[in-house]
Amino acid sequence: xxxxxxxxxxxxxxxxxxxxxxxxxxxxxxxxxxxxxxxxxxxxxxxxxxxxxxxxxxxxxxxxxxxxxxxxxxxxxxxxxxxxxxxxxxxxxxxxxxxxxxxxxxxxxxxxxxxxxxxxxxxxxxxxxxxxxxxxxxxxxxxxxxxxxxxxxxxxxxxxxxxxxxxx
Amino acid sequence: xxxxxxxxxxxxxxxxxxxxxxxxxxxxxxxxxxxxxxxxxxxxxxxxxxxxxxxxxxxxxxxxxxxxxxxxxxxxxxxxxxxxxxxxxxxxxxxxxxxxxxxxxxxxxxxxxxxxxxxxxxxxxxxxxxxxxxxxxxxxxxxxxxxxxxxxxxxxxxxxxxxxxxxxxxxxxxxxxxxxxxxxxxxx
Numbered sequence: 001x002x003x004x005x006x007x008x009x010x011x012x013x014x015x016x017x018x019x020x021x022x023x024x025x026x027x028x029x030x031x032x033x034x035x036x037x038x039x040x041x042x043x044x045x046x047x048x049x050x051x052x053x054x055x056x057x058x059x060x061x062x063x064x065x066x067x068x069x070x071x072x073x074x075x076x077x078x079x080x081x082x083x084x085x086x087x088x089x090x091x092x093x094x095x096x097x098x099x100x101x102x103x104x105x106x107x108x109x110x111x112x113x114x115x116x117x118x119x120x121x122x123x124x125x126x127x128x129x130x131x132x133x134x135x136x137x138x139x140x141x142x143x144x145x146x147x148x149x150x151x152x153x154x155x156x157x158x159x160x161x162x163x164x165x166x167x168x
Numbered sequence: 169x170x171x172x173x174x175x176x177x178x179x180x181x182x183x184x185x186x187x188x189x190x191x192x193x194x195x196x197x198x199x200x201x202x203x204x205x206x207x208x209x210x211x212x213x214x215x216x217x218x219x220x221x222x223x224x225x226x227x228x229x230x231x232x233x234x235x236x237x238x239x240x241x242x243x244x245x246x247x248x249x250x251x252x253x254x255x256x257x258x259x260x261x262x263x264x265x266x267x268x269x270x271x272x273x274x275x276x277x278x279x280x281x282x283x284x285x286x287x288x289x290x291x292x293x294x295x296x297x298x299x300x301x302x303x304x305x306x307x308x309x310x311x312x313x314x315x316x317x318x319x320x321x322x323x324x325x326x327x328x329x330x331x332x333x334x335x336x337x338x339x340x341x342x343x344x345x346x347x348x349x350x351x352x353x354x355x356x
Contacts, residue, residue, distance in 0.1 A: 132240070133240070134238075134239045134240040134243070141275045146275075148273055149273055151275050152273050152279070156279045156280075156337075159283050159333050159336060159337075160283075162282070162283075162286075162322070162329060165329055
């Protein structure tokens with residue numbers, strides 16, 4: 001089988017099973033699957049059965065103007081060497097997503113981080129507790145409407161140094 | 169022993185003792201910890217300067233804060249500093265503890281560590297070379313000679329100020345104050 005054929009075969013296979021799904025291969029050994037929220041765990045299971053054994057990462061993008069979060073699941077296959085990205089968009093006002101732990105166990109930590117940094121709720125993840133932040137009281141810091149400079153001024157810069165305090 | 173220093177030893181035995189027995193505890197907060205192993209081992213050999221690594225904070229009197237301090241690591245830093253016995257000296261290592269360095273606008277990095285614990289000396293640079301640790305140590309000797317390394321006295325005198333700043337960032341601290349008698353009075 002030629003190298004480019006593998007991506008093409010996989011593309012046709014996915015399109016024949018799933019409706020409302022776009023599949024493209026922007027270049028060699030890359031596969032982009034854009035699907036809807038409800039189908040995502042079936043797509044992941046489907047890809048896992050076809051050699052995509054490793055979940056490398058989950059990333060999240062805040063599309064503030066479209067009022068959407070985009071979740072991207074990065075899968076990789078050791079057999080064919082293809083890197084597949086499964087993308088989906090969820091509502092920004094009420095960001096709820098089904099947990100991917102039943103398919104890939106290591107999704108737990110990735111989902112925990114996205115929960116902390118973007119505030120996306122993952123249903124079925126048993127351990128959504130703070131990972132990097134210590135007693136965070138503000139909106140999640142990776143959201144685009146979070147003003148980092150203003151937060152730094154309000155939290156760290158207002159504390160006077162000892163000299164300022166003693167000199168009044 | 170250097171014969172020229174005998175008179176100094178007889179005059180100020182405690183100062184000379186503090187100078188030449190610095191036991192370092194280093195807090196591996198950030199990238200600065202990479203400079204510590206060559207400093208302590210044969211390449212630069214800190215023992216020439218009387219600096220040795222200590223096993224626990226209770227046995228140490230030199231605290232090296234190597235690298236950036238995140239909000240989460242400030243809590244163990246305060247804890248470690250309070251566990252150390254007096255006299256204790258603190259050195260902030262690298263530009264991040266001084267003013268945040270490249271993390272000056274980060275939501276999770278402490279800017280200016282000296283608002284939370286007193287710092288006796290700073291080593292600027294990103295990263296500082298291991299030689300600069302020895303320059304800092306010799307500067308610290310001079311400060312101890314002159315009685316200028318008074319960070320721990322400053323901490324005791326202004327304990328309420330420091331504790332309030334710590335609680336402002338970390339929330340209510342779950343250990344009792346080190347100097348409870350200083351908490352009541354206004355020393356600001």
